[in-house]
Amino acid sequence: MTTVTVKPATLAQALTRAMRDAMADDPAVHVLGEDVGTLGGVFRVTDGLAKEFGQDRCTDTPLAEAGILGTAVGMAMYGLRPVVEMQFDAFAYPAFEQLVSHVSRMRNRTRGRMPLPITVRIPYGGGIGGVEHHSDSSEAYYMATPGLHVVTPATVADAYGLLRRSIASDDPVVFLEPKRLYWSKDAWNPEQPTEVAPLGRAVVRRPGTSATLITYGPSLPVCLEAAEAARAEGWDLEVVDLRSLVPFDDETVCAAVRRTGRAVVVHESTGFGGPGGEIAARITERCFHHLEAPVLRVAGFDIPYPPPMLERHHLPGVDRILDAVARLQWEAGS
């Protein structure tokens, strides 16, 4: 019997490994983007791919996001499976036209005759001290576009598993990488990437009885920390990691909310018009009779993402989550 070593790996390394394995398994998988080849990406997530597979499979493109995604559309039309890297959240906006007008609706407009298996990897979110345009949470824009999957891992194992699933998907996936978790480590065995969750399945990261925190991506560790801190107050919090915003796992989320009767949605994207509104509405529609309190949201403020020196005031932290949890002791008429 062979013993497998389970070594700590970073989330970024798991993503690299996922692309590497996908490229090795399927010659149709191509990686393209700014600086992905020689440099290995500004976050080094594509490190080594050009060396192993050559610049034709891992290509440094000209600096043009609309061009990168637009050419990926054509590549996918001809049978390739492009994995596109956008360098930072806010620099994906020039490609928005391609994403919304073509990538998301090609299957639909061709009555299923031309699916586009494209994975668009976008580092997103704040908390790394980035200057303007380096910290946006743009998931709500993508969620609002039918035809796109929107996926965001929060653990090393999920980074690997969900990216493999995304690349294998015959539909386009916006794969949002929480950049402040790139360097977070878990013990992980790359030889046996455990069960690879299918897209669209949420997971209970921590069971609890008093209330359910519903979160994803960069806010997961914050919620787990809040759940630990809440124990001192006598609260036993459940934490659900969505992993996939589209498709949305109503089943797991509603089962969790029914168990506890109370829910708080936590994310760093803006609250107004943000993902939390949709999630809260779905819970209310499906679990109304089980709810002991309104579904609350803890989100970023409704402001342009602040400069690094002020971002800690904007990002939902443990205290703001606990404050919301305290408000769940809601009484009718209060």
Place this chain on the structure above:
Amino acid sequence: MTVLEQRGAYRPSPPPAWQPRTDPAPLLPDAEPYRVLGTESAAGTDPGLLLRLYAQLVRGRRYNTQATALTKQGRLAVYPSSTGQEACQIGAALALEERDWLFPSYRDTLAVIARGVDPVEALTLLRGDWHSGYDPCAHRVAPLSTPLATQLPHAVGLAHAARLKGDDVVALAMVGDGGTSEGDFHEALNFAAVWQAPVVFLVQNNGFAISVPLAKQTAAPSLAHKAVGYGMPGRLVDGNDAAAVHQVLGEAVRHARAGGGPTLVEAVTYRLDAHTNADDATRYREDAEVAAWRAHDPVELLERELTARGLLDEAGIEAARKDAETMAASLRERMNRDPEPDPMALFDHVYAENTAQLREQRALLRAELEAEREPSGGPGEEPGAREGGAR
């Protein structure tokens, strides 16, 4: 008869002011970058101008080394050094009149301070206390733009508006070689040419877009060649030759001001430092290449010219260095104080008048900050926190 066979269909009879270009030759750039320093035309350059450029170049170099040092001390979140590119930025900025506008990219802090912006305010974005530290209208300098090439259409619009109003204002729009691949670059140049807007586009071709060399960015003979297809002249200049940059930009600005329309200038230069302090340039380029460009240093080129012509001696060089040192000391001293951005300001400028939602969020943050200041009260006791927190 097909549509194309109709008389005048391919080339509709133009309005009187509009002349279609029939001969692209006058628009084509020279094969070699234009140079002044070390050539005969140097003798015809105003010594006063050369000395002014020199003083600014020495300051610019010192600004870059000081700002880079400040990143190491954690005083700046990031700094994209323009060491090696001082002549482009300063030569260009000094070609503008006070009433003109500058549209800089994130690396163009030297051009920004050459317009009179306080060196500390030019670093606000990169320090991270606010997104833009200066008043764009006061200096006629747009905020440093991080999304590449997106500021170029703004420059075209502003210049067009100025002309509509009858003002003889010119806009200078700066972009990197990588930025020329973006769709916004194309749209800006096309609008500018069609509208004959008084804009000058300056491409600083410093060899790389982060790790990607020019050869992977374009297949054109030069970036200046791109001008021809839009119907505007393209000029190629040695970006390390401050006198040449100043002269070419000066001509383009005068041409635009006189109603001649836009020009695209490519300044050929080199980024001697890494992309930013966070970048590892050894991954994508050889030391020998960097060394070759160091031998063509913009500050030394001008220094050599000035000393050869007897316009500068050891004392003059020493004086320029001292002046730069004074600037650096002041920068260091002022940047070494902890800035105290007010968290409440997060809500001050989202709209002219705050929304009810933002007023609520403002109250929440105020309560949190007060609770932080007086930990005895505890967040639970703040009524504002409770009400404001309903989000």
